[in-house]
Amino acid sequence: MNLAEENMISALSEQEITEIEEEISHLPNRQSAAIDALKIVQGYRGWISDESLIAIAKILQMSTEELDGIATFYNLIFRYPVGEKVVLFCDSVSCWLMDGDKVCAAIKRKLKIDYGETTSDGKYTLLPVTCLGDCDHAPAMMIGEELHHDLDAANVAQLFDEPGEKAS
Amino acid sequence: MTNITVDGRLLEVDDSDNLLQVLLGLGEDLPYFCWHPELGSVGACRQCAVVQYMNEDDKRGRVVMSCMTAITEGAIFSVQGEKASNFRTSVIENLMLNHPHDCPVCEEGGECHLQDMTIMAGHRDRQYRHLKTTFRNQYLGPFIGHEMNRCITCYRCVRYYQDYAGGDDLSAFASRDRIYFGRSADGVLENEFAGNLVEVCPTGVFTDKILSAHYTRKWDLQSAPAVCTGCSLGCNITVSERYGQLRRIHNRYNGEVNGYFLCDRGRFGAEYVNSDDRIPYCGIRNTDGIYEANSAKNTLVHVGALLRDAKTIIGIGSPRASLEANFVLRTLVGEDNFYSGLSGPEAEIGSLLLSVLKSNIKTPSLAQVEDFDAILILGEDTTNHAPRLALSLRQAVRNEAKNLARDARIPLWADAAVRKLAQDARSPMFILTSSDDRLDDVGIPSRLNPDDIALAGFSIAEAINSHAANDDADNDSRINIASIVEALTNASKPLIVTGSSSSSPEIVKAAINVANALAKHNDNTGLIICTDEANTLAVVSLGEKSLPEAGAAADVAIVLENDLFQRFADAAMEDWLEHVTNLIVIDSLDNSLSSRSDVVLPAATFAEAQGTYINNEGRAQRSFGAFKPKGDIAPSWDWLLRLCHGQDLLQDVQHIDELLRTIAEILPELALIVNAAPDAGFRDHGQKIARMTHRQSGRTAMLADVSVHEPKQPEDDNSALTYSMEGANQAAPGSLRAFTWSPGWNSNQSINKFQDEISGHLQDGDPGIKLFTGSSAVAHFVSDKSGPGSGNIRIRVVPRWHIFGSDELSNKSQAIRSLAPSPYALLNPNTAENLNVQTGDALKLDSGDAPSLPVSIEDNVPDGCVICPVLETTRAYLHLSDGVLSKDDDWTAPDGQEDVIVSDRRP
Amino acid sequence: MTDKPLTRNITIGEPTDLSAYEASGGYQAIRSTIGKLSAADVLDMVKDSNLRGRGGAGFPTGMKWSFVPMDKTPDGPKGHKYLVCNADEMEPGAFKDRLILEHDPHQLIEGMILSAYTIDADIGYIFIRGEYHTAAKRLRDAIMEAKLKGYLGENILGTGYSFELYLHSSAGRYICGEETALLNSLEGKRAIPRAKPPFPQVSGLWGRPTIVNNVETLCNITHIVAFGADWFKSLGLGDDSGTKLFGVSGRVKNPGCWELPMGTPIREILEDHAGGMQDGYELKGFLPGGASTDFLLPEHLDLAMDYDTIMKAGSRMGTGTMIILDDKTCPVAMVRNLEMFFARESCGFCTPCREGLPWIYNILDDIENGRGRPEDIEILERQGAFIGAIGNTHCAHAPGAIEPLSSALKFFAEEFNQHIEEQRCPYSHASGPKSGRTH
Numbered sequence A: 001m002n003l004a005e006e007n008m009i010s011a012l013s014e015q016e017i018t019e020i021e022e023e024i025s026h027l028p029n030r031q032s033a034a035i036d037a038l039k040i041v042q043g044y045r046g047w048i049s050d051e052s053l054i055a056i057a058k059i060l061q062m063s064t065e066e067l068d069g070i071a072t073f074y075n076l077i078f079r080y081p082v083g084e085k086v087v088l089f090c091d092s093v094s095c096w097l098m099d100g101d102k103v104c105a106a107i108k109r110k111l112k113i114d115y116g117e118t119t120s121d122g123k124y125t126l127l128p129v130t131c132l133g134d135c136d137h138a139p140a141m142m143i144g145e146e147l148h149h150d151l152d153a154a155n156v157a158q159l160f161d162e163p164g165e166k167a168s
Numbered sequence B: 001m002t003n004i005t006v007d008g009r010l011l012e013v014d015d016s017d018n019l020l021q022v023l024l025g026l027g028e029d030l031p032y033f034c035w036h037p038e039l040g041s042v043g044a045c046r047q048c049a050v051v052q053y054m055n056e057d058d059k060r061g062r063v064v065m066s067c068m069t070a071i072t073e074g075a076i077f078s079v080q081g082e083k084a085s086n087f088r089t090s091v092i093e094n095l096m097l098n099h100p101h102d103c104p105v106c107e108e109g110g111e112c113h114l115q116d117m118t119i120m121a122g123h124r125d126r127q128y129r130h131l132k133t134t135f136r137n138q139y140l141g142p143f144i145g146h147e148m149n150r151c152i153t154c155y156r157c158v159r160y161y162q163d164y165a166g167g168d169d170l171s172a173f174a175s176r177d178r179i180y181f182g183r184s185a186d187g188v189l190e191n192e193f194a195g196n197l198v199e200v201c202p203t204g205v206f207t208d209k210i211l212s213a214h215y216t217r218k219w220d221l222q223s224a225p226a227v228c229t230g231c232s233l234g235c236n237i238t239v240s241e242r243y244g245q246l247r248r249i250h251n252r253y254n255g256e257v258n259g260y261f262l263c264d265r266g267r268f269g270a271e272y273v274n275s276d277d278r279i280p281y282c283g284i285r286n287t288d289g290i291y292e293a294n295s296a297k298n299t300l301v302h303v304g305a306l307l308r309d310a311k312t313i314i315g316i317g318s319p320r321a322s323l324e325a326n327f328v329l330r331t332l333v334g335e336d337n338f339y340s341g342l343s344g345p346e347a348e349i350g351s352l353l354l355s356v357l358k359s360n361i362k363t364p365s366l367a368q369v370e371d372f373d374a375i376l377i378l379g380e381d382t383t384n385h386a387p388r389l390a391l392s393l394r395q396a397v398r399n400e401a402k403n404l405a406r407d408a409r410i411p412l413w414a415d416a417a418v419r420k421l422a423q424d425a426r427s428p429m430f431i432l433t434s435s436d437d438r439l440d441d442v443g444i445p446s447r448l449n450p451d452d453i454a455l456a457g458f459s460i461a462e463a464i465n466s467h468a469a470n471d472d473a474d475n476d477s478r479i480n481i482a483s484i485v486e487a488l489t490n491a492s493k494p495l496i497v498t499g500s501s502s503s504s505p506e507i508v509k510a511a512i513n514v515a516n517a518l519a520k521h522n523d524n525t526g527l528i529i530c531t532d533e534a535n536t537l538a539v540v541s542l543g544e545k546s547l548p549e550a551g552a553a554a555d556v557a558i559v560l561e562n563d564l565f566q567r568f569a570d571a572a573m574e575d576w577l578e579h580v581t582n583l584i585v586i587d588s589l590d591n592s593l594s595s596r597s598d599v600v601l602p603a604a605t606f607a608e609a610q611g612t613y614i615n616n617e618g619r620a621q622r623s624f625g626a627f628k629p630k631g632d633i634a635p636s637w638d639w640l641l642r643l644c645h646g647q648d649l650l651q652d653v654q655h656i657d658e659l660l661r662t663i664a665e666i667l668p669e670l671a672l673i674v675n676a677a678p679d680a681g682f683r684d685h686g687q688k689i690a691r692m693t694h695r696q697s698g699r700t701a702m703l704a705d706v707s708v709h710e711p712k713q714p715e716d717d718n719s720a721l722t723y724s725m726e727g728a729n730q731a732a733p734g735s736l737r738a739f740t741w742s743p744g745w746n747s748n749q750s751i752n753k754f755q756d757e758i759s760g761h762l763q764d765g766d767p768g769i770k771l772f773t774g775s776s777a778v779a780h781f782v783s784d785k786s787g788p789g790s791g792n793i794r795i796r797v798v799p800r801w802h803i804f805g806s807d808e809l810s811n812k813s814q815a816i817r818s819l820a821p822s823p824y825a826l827l828n829p830n831t832a833e834n835l836n837v838q839t840g841d842a843l844k845l846d847s848g849d850a851p852s853l854p855v856s857i858e859d860n861v862p863d864g865c866v867i868c869p870v871l872e873t874t875r876a877y878l879h880l881s882d883g884v885l886s887k888d889d890d891w892t893a894p895d896g897q898e899d900v901i902v903s904d905r906r907p
Numbered sequence C: 001m002t003d004k005p006l007t008r009n010i011t012i013g014e015p016t017d018l019s020a021y022e023a024s025g026g027y028q029a030i031r032s033t034i035g036k037l038s039a040a041d042v043l044d045m046v047k048d049s050n051l052r053g054r055g056g057a058g059f060p061t062g063m064k065w066s067f068v069p070m071d072k073t074p075d076g077p078k079g080h081k082y083l084v085c086n087a088d089e090m091e092p093g094a095f096k097d098r099l100i101l102e103h104d105p106h107q108l109i110e111g112m113i114l115s116a117y118t119i120d121a122d123i124g125y126i127f128i129r130g131e132y133h134t135a136a137k138r139l140r141d142a143i144m145e146a147k148l149k150g151y152l153g154e155n156i157l158g159t160g161y162s163f164e165l166y167l168h169s170s171a172g173r174y175i176c177g178e179e180t181a182l183l184n185s186l187e188g189k190r191a192i193p194r195a196k197p198p199f200p201q202v203s204g205l206w207g208r209p210t211i212v213n214n215v216e217t218l219c220n221i222t223h224i225v226a227f228g229a230d231w232f233k234s235l236g237l238g239d240d241s242g243t244k245l246f247g248v249s250g251r252v253k254n255p256g257c258w259e260l261p262m263g264t265p266i267r268e269i270l271e272d273h274a275g276g277m278q279d280g281y282e283l284k285g286f287l288p289g290g291a292s293t294d295f296l297l298p299e300h301l302d303l304a305m306d307y308d309t310i311m312k313a314g315s316r317m318g319t320g321t322m323i324i325l326d327d328k329t330c331p332v333a334m335v336r337n338l339e340m341f342f343a344r345e346s347c348g349f350c351t352p353c354r355e356g357l358p359w360i361y362n363i364l365d366d367i368e369n370g371r372g373r374p375e376d377i378e379i380l381e382r383q384g385a386f387i388g389a390i391g392n393t394h395c396a397h398a399p400g401a402i403e404p405l406s407s408a409l410k411f412f413a414e415e416f417n418q419h420i421e422e423q424r425c426p427y428s429h430a431s432g433p434k435s436g437r438t439h
């Protein structure tokens, strides 16, 4: 299934609903599960579309506005489509001190994108992130859920797949 | 009282307030943004900073936010010191970094709290040279404009909208310097009190679109203190004009009535004053049945002749006309020939209300409502019928939260902390109504048909009287009588709310019984009865009869500001009109009745006329016009007075003050009305009170295209106000204050300077006067129904009010009309089955040409009820007493309209 | 007994599983405490130990706990009390909590059970930052293990005491680490800090009494309970008790994180453990306790890393993780990087932080890119004074942001002036986003 198709799914899956209800079950009210619910759905869909947002808000018995206010507050909730893998590049001080900028420039060259953008094949979205807690192995970044560290501008590009055709 | 030191002055102050509130109360000029007297403190903007010293030896002190600082014995503060004032200058400097500096094109300019505070905090030279953050604006509906770039992120809007008004479609989005206040997507703001955002926002993010459409700066407006005619609560408004047109309605603070807030019907519903439907001239129907415009003089001669020749003259009063006009009409036709013009139920409920006001049962003001800690609503849809009351009730349920905060020693002004502590702990509010209520989210709702609501009320009263819940009544699974009884009897201040929105006097009687039962044990019991219109109580005080009996003939019938077709079934009206030879209508807008008249006299609206209104708590309030009406248009009481003079009546009465004195003399019950506002002789330092600010500009130029000679300003002989900027224009008494302004305070927040304490009463007393006091016991009523109509498939049409659409006059305002619902019939699946209809069908009336009602089915509608909106087009359905409804077989749903949407604000 | 209680089980690689943890004496403290000692006894122990919070502010833990009302109100869900572990670790340069979370999760769990017992909390949350996937997985497994073994949940080990522990993985933002913002976030809201008072101890999560402690703080509890307050005090070299996870990042030979006694001299940490500066680089200054602490200079190397000593030198212990500024790195660019972070992570609630930090960043960016103006220094100083003091802003985020700035303006004034006079950055290698705003 490609992104476009993914976006079309409006209602939540049974699995998503079950997981959300599970979170709610140990909270004093449904609205308190807002962030968990957003993360659950994003876990399956990569991002939170308007349709997902509306569906989640319904489950939590809150307004879309209230939920969107929460969703847009947090860095790791994506309200725009992102690539298959989100690349979180640490731009905080320890990594910067270790030439993180140069490493990042190399990544941007390789992926032909800037921060906030997604590669044309839909594989990667590059975002800056605050310190990943790996400062003794700076510079560091995450590709998807995988942490990479001791990065080097010369060979960081190898960590990424070659840009391919736009998945169909 | 607690002693504190401020800039070396020793002060004795109240320790229940925060420091900011205390200092503002003392008249100090201390800038602030996020704090609002009704919203409490959160400490977001950091603008109200002062310096606090630990003790006398502490010379450095530390910056604290005065709004977040409690008053403690011996505390030492500096407001003026350099450290404090530098900090405040920096706050405003930083707030202005991203501000667009678009004051010249901003609607808020000239009455902008941000402008005021910028000057006050002393920031002038701008050093920021970088890019500004910019935002996209949203469409928020026909009332409110959105200009996010002006936002200073004080959070007042969302705190007001969500926490105070209970709305959930306005939020804060994103974070850091990209915080955005708006909706998820373009759309109408759904809350009925959204309009207050215009005044709550300290800058020009939320603006009044009605004003924007024909924009005028505050200093160029000519304004008057008026009373809203949108419902029976009598909120105080400022009505403003320029070039002979109404420009806007703003809140006018009244510490007892509306405080800082209005509903959207009141704020945006007065555009009808500028309507094309206004009756501009006198008209007389000629022998060919055609209206002819005529001069006032000729028309009065013509009417005078009719009156002299007539054997029977009757007068029909109006619940929306002034007390004065109703009184003069009654004088003209004689007490016996005067009718209130109210519908049957409305007249009966009005009389019940009058009897309560004269009894020992207390009717609280809107401000007092907020103190009640257990509430029972019987059959009254407050949000749609008496809107501002719903906002007060929403605050009242917070008493439980306040109690918890007191126990935890959290000051009540620490708004976020109190809300956090209390979570959703609320004082009980039982809502017994026939359809969904906007207060359901903070109450305990039950949906019953009007008869059952009345029955429940009677049972509750009985249970309270007999100290035990009646088991028989309790078998109704939809409500728990025992828990209601328990909550009400355990409350320290129980409140019963009822009214005419269900059109059921029976419900009101039940409510009176409940209040009566509670009042025997608890002096703090309150009862509120809402009526349909602004002056129901005035007309009820003048006459008990509603309309002449069917078949009673009249040579001349004078109808005052009353479209009787709105209140009575068409057939009854036709029958009545048959027996009227000459129909004289005095009104401001064309309507079904005026088009049938023989003579029409053009009446001034509230915006152009002075008059007295008596709200549902018996408070008489004087409303003043902002401008002289055009041409021959005149206040109704003035027309009627001229007719009286022609009949040698009320000859001594020339001005309104004499009229008021006459009323007081003839009707001792209403004697206090003369005190509702100072009379025309009132002077402040020898001056009358100006309707314009003293910055009024361009008056000499306004009519320069017509003549370079500036015309003389009109005189106002009937009040202490002038149509001019000449006169006293700052410290007028509240009931005469045309606008609020104080040096350095150009926005409405200048009201701080005129209150005895912040959020308290106005210094010279809140406008208006309670007319009725009494100690007599109110009658005890017995239910006239036998029991819930189970098994009875009788169909009953239940009216449902809509804040936008149900009120005759505001509905003539384009913006309001655009939000009015289209007709519908709401019923439950069972009733639908009985009526043989389903979603997609429509119901019709057997007779008449009323439009069919598309059917909408919802589970929680009480059985046997067809809920029908109160609209001009649905009146025929609402005048039915029994079901003669049937499926409309010829009906097809209009294209694109699959389902009927019954909610209030999503058209 | 050990002199490295926090890391004794940690050998980098796999996490300590339950059996290994138990084999090294794990969960013994629970057996000897719950139901055997009263909550007040444990509280006294913690007070006596002089443990100070390891989350940054160094507030005495025992004192913090003593504000929790101990009269239980047993009215259903509203009667809960909460213990929250702050595992948000997003302070730039801080990488200490992850070590424990990933490699010895049971140490934290045991510490939490004991702490919860002391304040009579029945529900606990570990608030972990969203990017710590490995740690989250290991914690989740460990919680399950502990539950199965009866260390968590209803009626722990038959003592009658119950404690449920949940893991909440954050959706990101540094401000979630601020304890009251964290509580709002746990409630599923926007993570806006709350005003204090009321303190969370009285009205915290869902309005109920709540304690928030850092991972490292909570881990220490197990050892204090197991080995006693006196032992704990004896671990420290100076006035502060216990050990501390100290870290060093930047251009040193051996960056890393080590458990060392409180009061270890900075020079020892930097030279013995971190191996000194990389060849060709010299120490120009350092942030002793993470991004929100004031710069110190080489002249401060012989100070002891304890709360009061560092405070007296004009900075803060913070997280105890040092960030080294070398002589080839532009201090203006470094501060710009820091302020970009602080401006970006502002929650946006209060004016000085929301508006003031981006302005500071913009000016630093101009200076670094050769567009500085002479008056900029005065603006930076004015803004620093405006934002910098605790109390000027709604929470401690913005004052934290000013610490590296104001100390840099003081210590590296020459470099700032040089940038402005020469309209360029004198450090050639420093490059970065060339212009614009913080994003």
Ligand SMILES: Cc1cc2nc3c(=O)[nH]c(=O)nc-3n(C[C@H](O)[C@H](O)[C@H](O)COP(=O)(O)O)c2cc1C
Pocket: C052, C053, C054, C055, C056, C057, C058, C059, C061, C064, C086, C087, C088, C089, C090, C091, C174, C175, C176, C177, C178, C179, C180, C212, C213, C214, C215, C217, C218, C395, C396, C397
């Ligand atoms: C902006 C900001 C971010 C913070 N981030 C963290 C954090 O990530 N982890 C942490 O333990 N404490 C953090 N703190 C400190 C916490 O507010 C709180 O003081 C600490 O969790 C208390 O734990 P302790 O008493 O064990 O030190 C932060 C404080 C501020 C102002």
Ligand code: SF4
Pocket: C175, C193, C345, C346, C347, C348, C349, C350, C351, C353, C354, C393, C394, C395, C396, C397, C398, C399
């Ligand atoms: S200082 Fe103010 S804006 Fe900044 S993070 Fe704290 S509360 Fe938010």
Ligand code: FES
Pocket: B020, B031, B032, B033, B034, B035, B042, B043, B044, B045, B046, B047, B048, B049, B065, B066, B067, B068
């Ligand atoms: S008014 Fe006090 S901080 Fe905003």
